[in-house]
Amino acid sequence: MASSVLDGDAVPASGELPDGALAGLGTRPFGFYVHVPFCAARCGYCDFNTYTAAELGPGVTRAGYAATAVEEVRLARRVLGEAAPRVETVFFGGGTPTLLPAADLIRVLKAIDEEFGLAPGAEVTTEANPESVDPASLEALREGGFTRISFGMQSAREHVLAVLDRRHTPGRAAQAAAEARRAGFEHVNLDLIYGTPGETDDDWRASLEAAIAAGPDHVSAYALIVEDGTRLARRIRRGELPMPDDDVAADRYLIADELLAKAGFSWYEISNWARSEDARCRHNLLYWTGGDWWGVGPGAHSHVGGTRWWNVKHPAAYAARLAEGVSPGHAREVLTEHDREVERLMLELRLATGYPLARVAPRARPVVADALARGLLDPEPFKAGRMVLTLRGRLLADALVRDLV
The missing domain is CATH 3.20.20.70 (Aldolase class I)
Incomplete structure (x- = not known):
């Protein structure tokens, strides 16, 4: 995916990733x-x-x-x-x-x-x-x-x-x-x-x-x-x-x-x-669902093992970096476990397969109960331990995620 440049840590000229980023490579799509x-x-x-x-x-x-x-x-x-x-x-x-x-x-x-x-x-x-x-x-x-x-x-x-x-x-x-x-x-x-x-x-x-x-x-x-x-x-x-x-x-x-x-x-x-x-x-x-991908091209974002980085935006700068034999990466960030869990919630709750109820933080349980009572969550998958949005829940998904986070 490609998007705007954000602040972050510098990417090494070699493109080398932080220690640990490659540890689970191959265990995810x-x-x-x-x-x-x-x-x-x-x-x-x-x-x-x-x-x-x-x-x-x-x-x-x-x-x-x-x-x-x-x-x-x-x-x-x-x-x-x-x-x-x-x-x-x-x-x-x-x-x-x-x-x-x-x-x-x-x-x-x-x-x-x-x-x-x-x-x-x-x-x-x-x-x-x-x-x-x-x-x-x-x-x-x-x-x-x-x-x-x-x-x-x-x-x-x-x-x-x-x-x-x-x-x-x-x-x-x-x-x-x-x-x-x-x-x-x-x-x-x-x-x-x-x-x-x-x-x-x-x-x-x-x-x-x-x-x-x-x-x-x-x-x-x-x-x-x-x-x-x-x-x-x-x-x-x-x-x-x-x-x-x-x-x-x-x-x-x-x-x-x-x-x-x-x-x-x-x-x-x-x-x-x-x-x-x-x-x-x-x-x-x-x-x-939290897979790994490499983004090729100006402004493209990548993610491997909890490290996210993004390339320089302009095609001329992108081409110049690669012509010099260095990474076109502009900046990167290493996601914390909390960051990754928040992203998982934000993305998986949008899916018809839903989000595991067991992963909801205790402080957010009242929000979940309220969402179920208001008809935002499907009661059948809820019984099986998954939060799946109803049609009404899909309309209010962004607000629900904000409340849960």
């Missing part, structure tokens, strides 16, 4: 995240570490990016050593990974396989904007080892896409999903956003119905978040658009769960629904 920081245009709501061609500046090009990413894969092999397990999941995110030629993405995947080995049945995902692929590129990706693709659909309504500054036309995401199926992709996801200013309940239903009709086996639906520094935030601050409403977002979530359930999808994480257990995103589950 291990994956790679590959950040591709390029976009054709910047969407108005996006604050990810991405760059258009005009924003890149000197010192980096799309054409040279795959070779640079491969160098970080090789660095990862040196740092993790012989204890490194086979890779169970690989996720190419961005940005728009599919702005690079399919051959470049396959080159990075091949390097991961050569250095670490892909586990049998490994899940290999790439994100894609619907307009950044065609049947030929999809066939090349599938033949090159990609098993899953995730399209940024966001909405089926043109006026909603316009507010989000999305460039694809309504209907293109469904067409791209069909092309991916014909290319042999085993798993196809569509991402949706709800709560955009100007969106109505009917607009949202139409988007859900269009996504379901496209035939994916996975749908992600996220409430629009207004991030500081984005064009959307500036437009809202100027009064051009209203601020998204929390109550409206809750209503839209209920609509999503209803329509997706009727279509045969089951929720397994608050914002994610799948047609079957096999269709669940194993890479995201690795994040949510």
Whole structure:
């Protein structure tokens, strides 16, 4: 995953990890995240570490990016050593990974396989904007080892896409999903956003119905978040658009769960629904259940054995570090046992499998009892020792986690 730079301890030039970080390597799932920081245009709501061609500046090009990413894969092999397990999941995110030629993405995947080995049945995902692929590129990706693709659909309504500054036309995401199926992709996801200013309940239903009709086996639906520094935030601050409403977002979530359930999808994480257990995103589950991963690319975050680190943000600085033979890591932190337990609670409570009741601190037991009484927790798994959110609980999950922590 990639996000903004935070304060932390310095990362050694070698990338060497602290004592103890490698001790449990191989006992937890291990994956790679590959950040591709390029976009054709910047969407108005996006604050990810991405760059258009005009924003890149000197010192980096799309054409040279795959070779640079491969160098970080090789660095990862040196740092993790012989204890490194086979890779169970690989996720190419961005940005728009599919702005690079399919051959470049396959080159990075091949390097991961050569250095670490892909586990049998490994899940290999790439994100894609619907307009950044065609049947030929999809066939090349599938033949090159990609098993899953995730399209940024966001909405089926043109006026909603316009507010989000999305460039694809309504209907293109469904067409791209069909092309991916014909290319042999085993798993196809569509991402949706709800709560955009100007969106109505009917607009949202139409988007859900269009996504379901496209035939994916996975749908992600996220409430629009207004991030500081984005064009959307500036437009809202100027009064051009209203601020998204929390109550409206809750209503839209209920609509999503209803329509997706009727279509045969089951929720397994608050914002994610799948047609079957096999269709669940194993890479995201690795994040949510405390696995290890190496994040390749500018701004990418990694986690191994309780040590988290993040790379320098700008692609030029990232490329320069690797060209000099040193780690692109900007800073890192070693999580305490308390930190790790808090993160486990925050993430696992969002899952349909829930969080073990036995791990709840004694001081938080009254909060748990109150949540059960208020109908936020499912009583049946609770009897078996697990806290699993009800539908109402999913709507209030953030507040419940705050109370528990």
